[in-house]
Amino acid sequence: MNQGALAHIKVLDLSRVLAGPWCTQILADLGAEVIKVERPGVGDDTRHWGPPFLKDDQGRDTREASYFTCTNRNKRSITLDLARPQAQALLRQLVLQSDVLVENFKVGGLKPYGLDYESLKVINPGLIYCSITGFGQTGPYAQRAGYDLMIQAMSGMMSITGRADDVPGGGPQRVGVALIDLFTGVYASTAILAAIEARHQTGAGQHIDMALLDVGMATLANQGAGFLNTGQVPTRQGNSHPSLAPYQDFATLDGSMLLAIGNDGQFARFGEAAGHPEWARDPRFASNSLRVQHRLVLVQAIEAVTRTRSSEDWITLLEDRAVPCGAINDLAQAFADKQVKARKLVLEQTRGQCEPGGVEFISTIASPLRLSETPPVLRFAPPALGEHTDEVLGELGLEAPQIAALRREGVV
Secondary structure (H helix, E strand, O other): OOOOOOOOOEEEEEOOOOHHHHHHHHHHHOOOEEEEEEOOOOOOHHHHOOOOEEEOOOOOEEEEEHHHHHHOOOEEEEEOOOOOHHHHHHHHHHHHOOOEEEEOOOOOOOHHHOOOHHHHHHHOOOOEEEEEEOOOOOOOOOOOOOOHHHHHHHOOOHHHOOEOOOOOOEOOOOOOOOHHHHHHHHHHHHHHHHHHHHHHHHOOOEEEEEEHHHHHHHOOHHHHHHHHHHOOOOOOOOOOOOOOOOEEEEEOOOOEEEEEOOOHHHHHHHHHHOOOHHHHHOOOOOOHHHHHHOHHHHHHHHHHHHOOOOHHHHHHHHHOOOOOEEEOOOHHHHHHOHHHHHOOOEEEEEOOOOOOOOOOEEEEEOOOOOOOOOOOOOOOOOOOOOOOHHHHHHHOOOOHHHHHHHHHOOOO
C-alpha cells in the first residue's frame, strides 16, 4: 500500500483557520503523519464558522461548520490546553518525536510556555519550526494581527481586482476565496520541504518565518513587476487582461463565455471560426500588442459576433480549432463537469468516530498533486474535535486512567 512520499515525516500542527492548516494538509496528503493540536471544548476557530454546516444522516444541520473540512483532511485531532504546564510537558514529548511544527500564534505568543523555536530546538535540534503570521517576526507591524482580507487590501491585490470605478459595480473587490491564506499555505509547505532537504545535509532544523503580507506582495506577479519596472500603477479592468487581448468574458446568445487567446495563431483561428478571417490581417489587430492598444474596438467587434450563438455552440466550435475558451460555471456546474469527474476531484470519507445524530460522511476536494509513484494518500476524514486524543497520548505511554485524570482536570 502506498504510504506517500512523506510517510517518514511527523508534523505537529498548532495552527488554526486556513493558512497553517492548508500547509499541513498538503503535507498530510503526501503521507506525513499530522497531529492537530486544538483547544479543549473549542477547537479550531473554523469549526464554528458557519453557515454552511455539515448535515447529519437525517439531512439536518449540525453544529459543525463545513469550512473546517476543507483544510483538515488526513490529520488526527487531539486537545491540549497549552496554558497548563502538564499540557506543555505533553507537547514537548510530542516534539521529541516530531520533524516539523507549524504554528500561527501571535509573535512571541508561545514563548511564555517554553514552546517557541529557541526553547524547543534545545530538546530537538533537528526540529523544523514554521511560524505563520500576518506580518512576519520582524518590522513595525510584527505585533499586528493579520487576516487575508486585510492583506488583500494592503498588498494592492484589491486595487487590481474588480471592475473599474467608472462602470456599474466598479470598485475594489476581494478574491472569492482567501487567496493569500491559501498561497501562504502552499509557500509554507514548500519551505518546509526545502528545510527537510537541508536537514539531510546538515542534520539541523531551522525556523521558517512566513508572513501573509510577504506572500501577498509576491503573488502580485506580473502586475507587481510591471509597476516596479515602469512606475505605472495598474488599475482594475474587470475580467480583461492588462497584457493580452482578447482575454476576457464575452456575452453570448444565452449567457457568456470566456476567451483566453494568448498568441497570434490562436487569434487567426478564432477569426476564421467567427467568420471574420480579415481580423488577423487588420493592421489594428495584427499582433497582441496592437490588439491591446485597440482593445475597445476589438471587443466591440467580437461581442457583436459572440452574441449570435449560444455559449455551448461557441465552445464546441472553438475547441475543435484549438482556441482556448470555456464556460463560466457556478460551483454546481463545475463539480458536474465531466473533466472534474474524470479526474476524481471529489472525495467522500467516512469519519471514524460518529455519534448518533453526528456526521458520518464528509466530502472534500482531492489534492491536485499527482505523483506517479508516490501519489497522495487518503487516510482520515476531517476529524471530530479531540477524536484521537486517547490514541495519541496512548502512543506516548499514558494509560487510560492517566488520560481520564487529565481530562477531568481540563488539561485535554
